[in-house]
Amino acid sequence: MPSAASGRLIAAGESDSWRVPVKQGEKLRFEVFADRLGSPLDSMLELKKPDGGDLWAPNDDAVRSDSRIDFTVPAKLSHLLAVVSDRHGRGGRRYLYRLAVTRTTDPAVADFDLVVASNSYNVPFPGGRHVFRVDVVRRGYNGEIRLDTIGAPSHFRLLTPSIPAGAPGVLVTVVNTSSEGKTALDGFRLVGRSTAGGTSVQRPVRIAAHPLASSQPWLREDLVVGRSVPPSPVVAIDVKPASTESLWRGQEVPLPIQLSRDPEAVGPVRLSLVTSQKVPLVKGKPNAGAAIRGAAATIDIPVSTKVKAALDAATKARAAVDVLEKKVTAAGGADAALKGQLVKARVDRDAKVKVLRKAVATSSREAVYRVIVPPGLPLVDYDLSVVAELRSMDNKTALARSFSPVRRLTARRSLEIVARDDSVVRASRTAKSDAIVRLRGEIIRHGRFGGDVTVTIAGQPKGIPVPKVVVKAGASGFELPLKVPAGFAAAQIANLALVVKGPANPKAPKILVEARQPFSLLLSANGKSTPPPPPSPRTLGR
Structure with a gap:
C-alpha cells in the first residue's frame, strides 16, 4: 500500500474483481476514479471475502459521483476481493475506471492543485497586457512551484513567474506582441512543476468550474487568449514602488503610479488592485479585512x-464642421460661401483639437495608490498589479482597461523584539518577600510605524499580576517589572512570552500588530538575581 489499478468494463453487466492483500487491523480506503476522469461509468464498489461472502454492501455515495469505502480489516483475513461494476449494468469501450487503495493512517502525500477563475482572456493590441491570478490549493506542500507554458500562443508572450514558497498564488501576464491589426484567438495550457517529498509533481492549471467538466474534464485545462481592437483611446499605467518597499503588516503602503494617455484619452481614470492573494474565507464567507486591498475599493x-x-471646445468645433459638411454636400458643392465657412471651420477644429491633445499630454500623470496590508498577513511574497480603467466623461461607463506590470513584494513584520541569547530569566526570592524581575529589552519598528507600543506578558499562571509599560514614539528600549508574590510556590514558570503590540497605521488605531518572544522564569531561594542577557545585534526578519 498504496496501490492502484486501471480497468474497463467492455460488456454490459460485466464486473471486475481485484485481489487485494491485507493485514488484520489495517484501515484502508478503496476509491474508484471514473466520473472524475470523464468516464460514463456510474461505479458500484463491493468488498468480498475470498469465498465470495460480503464484507461491505454495494456503495451508493450520495455525495460523491465515484464510489469510496473506508474499511478496517477484520481478523483472520489475508486478502479480499474489490469488485467494480456499473450501477446500471452498462459497458463499452468508454467505461474506464481506476481503483486506488490507500491506508487512511498513512501521512498525506504532499501535493497541490492550480486553479483559475476564468479560462479566457482578452488583450488589446498592440502592446496591450492582461493579468490573471493562478491560485494554489496546497495539501501539505509549501515549496516553490514553477509554471511552464504548453503550446505557447503565437501572437502573445506569457510572463509566468514561479509561485513563491508558501504563497497562495501568482499573477500571470499575457502581452500582445503582434503588430497586425486583426483579431485572433490562441489556445494554451499552463503546468505547475515542483518536487514534493523527493518526488517530482506536475499539475495542470484548471478552471474552477466548466460546464462540460463532468463529461470532458480535460477541457478544464484549456486556456484561451484573444486580441482585439480597443473600442476607444487607452490609458497605460505603470507602478514604481521604492526598491526597499515591502508589505509591512498593518500598514498603508504607497505605490507611486504613472499614467500615459493616448492623445484623446479624455475622461476620469478609475484605479483598482489585483493581487495574487485570493480573499481569505472565515466560516465560508470572504473576509476582506484579511486581504491585501486598496485604501478605497x-x-x-x-x-x-x-x-x-x-474637450468642450474641440467637441463644439467638430460638430460645426459636421454641420457645414452636410450643407456643402446638400448644395452639391456649388455654394462658394459655404465652402469658405467649411475651410475656416476645419482650421478652427484642428486648432482646438491640437489644444485638447496638448492639455491631455500636460495633465497630471502621477498619482499614488495606497495599499492596506492586513495585520495577520502570512509572511510570504505577493504579486500586485494596479488596473487603470478609462471612464466616460459622466463616469458611468468603462471605455478601456489596462494593467500595470506585475510587482512582487514581500510581507514583513512591522514590529519586532530584539532577540536574546538566553530564553531563561533567573531571579531570587525569599519566603517573605516578593520577587521583582525587571525584564529589559528593545523593540524595532519597521516601515512607517512610529507610534506608541505597549509591552506586557502572556501565559502567566494565576496569581501573577500582568505588568504593562508603554514605549513612546521615538523610543525603543523598555523595562517591564514582573512581580512574583512571595507566596507563589512554583520555582519555575514556563511558557511565558513578552508581548509587544501597537497600531502600525495611525489612520486605524484599533488595528494592532504584535510580536512575541517566549521565555521561562527560574526562581531560586535567597540567591542572587541574574538580569536578562543583553539583546543580540539587530536583524531584519520577515
Missing part, C-alpha cells in the same frame, strides 16, 4: 478643468 482620478474646457 476604487480610486478615481478626475478630469482637470483645463482638459474639460479644451
